[in-house]
Amino acid sequence: MAKMTRKCSDSPTCSVDYAFRRIGGKYKGRILWSLNEHKIIRFGELGRILADVTTKMLTQTLRELEKDDLIIRKVYHQVPPMVEYSLSETGFELIPFITYLKEWGDKKIEKEKNKNTETSLLA
Amino acid sequence: MAKMTRKCSDSPTCSVDYAFRRIGGKYKGRILWSLNEHKIIRFGELGRILADVTTKMLTQTLRELEKDDLIIRKVYHQVPPMVEYSLSETGFELIPFITYLKEWGDKKIEKEKNKNTETSLLA
DNA sequence: CAGTTTACCTACTTTTTAGTAGCTAAGCTA
DNA sequence: TAGCTTAGCTACTAAAAAGTAGGTAAACTG
Numbered sequence: 001m002a003k004m005t006r007k008c009s010d011s012p013t014c015s016v017d018y019a020f021r022r023i024g025g026k027y028k029g030r031i032l033w034s035l036n037e038h039k040i041i042r043f044g045e046l047g048r049i050l051a052d053v054t055t056k057m058l059t060q061t062l063r064e065l066e067k068d069d070l071i072i073r074k075v076y077h078q079v080p081p082m083v084e085y086s087l088s089e090t091g092f093e094l095i096p097f098i099t100y101l102k103e104w105g106d107k108k109i110e111k112e113k114n115k116n117t118e119t120s121l122l123a
Numbered sequence: 124m125a126k127m128t129r130k131c132s133d134s135p136t137c138s139v140d141y142a143f144r145r146i147g148g149k150y151k152g153r154i155l156w157s158l159n160e161h162k163i164i165r166f167g168e169l170g171r172i173l174a175d176v177t178t179k180m181l182t183q184t185l186r187e188l189e190k191d192d193l194i195i196r197k198v199y200h201q202v203p204p205m206v207e208y209s210l211s212e213t214g215f216e217l218i219p220f221i222t223y224l225k226e227w228g229d230k231k232i233e234k235e236k237n238k239n240t241e242t243s244l245l246a
Numbered sequence: 247c248a249g250t251t252t253a254c255c256t257a258c259t260t261t262t263t264a265g266t267a268g269c270t271a272a273g274c275t276a
Numbered sequence: 277t278a279g280c281t282t283a284g285c286t287a288c289t290a291a292a293a294a295g296t297a298g299g300t301a302a303a304c305t306g
Contacts, residue, residue, distance in 0.1 A: 013153070013175060015228030016221060020152040022231075023224075026264075029143040030136070043283055052136060054265060059284060079273040080282035093227055098139060100220045101146075105138030108145075108213065149294075166253055177295060182254060202303040203252035 022068050027053055027061045029098060035071060035087045036095050043083045070094065145191050150176055150184045152221060158194060158210045159218050166206045193217070 012018035023029060027050060034049050035041060041049070047058050062085060065071040070091035076082040087095070135141035146152060150173060157172050158164060164172070170181050185208060188194040193214035199205040210218070 013173075015232060016152045016156045016225050018232060019224045019228035020147075024143075024147050029139050033139045050136075055284070057264060083283060090231065094224075097220050097223045097227070100223070101142040102139045104216055104220065105142035109138060109141060178254070180294060206253060
């Protein structure tokens, strides 16, 4: 590392790195989680669930998840169009991990809240 | 979502989002994983393990992990300096999850390899 | 006293990621 | 025929993340 100029290759350095690349990004975790909760979600619906996402980012992120085989995209050739998204088998395998992570997050948020309460009581 | 102009707040929208913010980024997963494997690692050593990290990013990332209570930084007041990093209790709670993710990654890498072999056999 | 060591810091540039804004198809309804 | 619907696309801009290149302290060694 250090001051060396290294053209780092794009290939992941290990499986931890590999996995993190596939689920990193601002919306991927929440999309996978939503798909697990609702099983099948339409594009627009997903946008409403995530609330802070733009159509551009939603499309982009869904395309990446699809390319990585984490979700399934089903197009109904209708007008107006209807596209349904759901978890793939591989994507579904990530659910225990996201569940675990969510619980960890809940716990940590709770802990932080308590810390703040204590602080404000002292003040 | 859609075309609305929304100034999205910095606070996480849910615990999944919260957790992903804390372990996202290019190096965090690998740092936590390395710390779990080696228990205690010095700054320079960690840089050598991650191989593709610069000192700047390593410092920055370690500071973030420390701020989030995921790792412990122990400074020995010596010359030349020595700083040891290890997992905190909260950070350690993430290990089962990272282990799971790593196994998922291993499996997926294996699957991809097989797919490529098949393809090249067909060609 | 010059060189080595370690764990950084800082200013700056590049790359990546995300957001804004406007546009399209194509069938249905009024 | 104008307007509504949905699920996008595209060009452009802004913001965030990462990389580059230099520098520092302070003790020890030759």
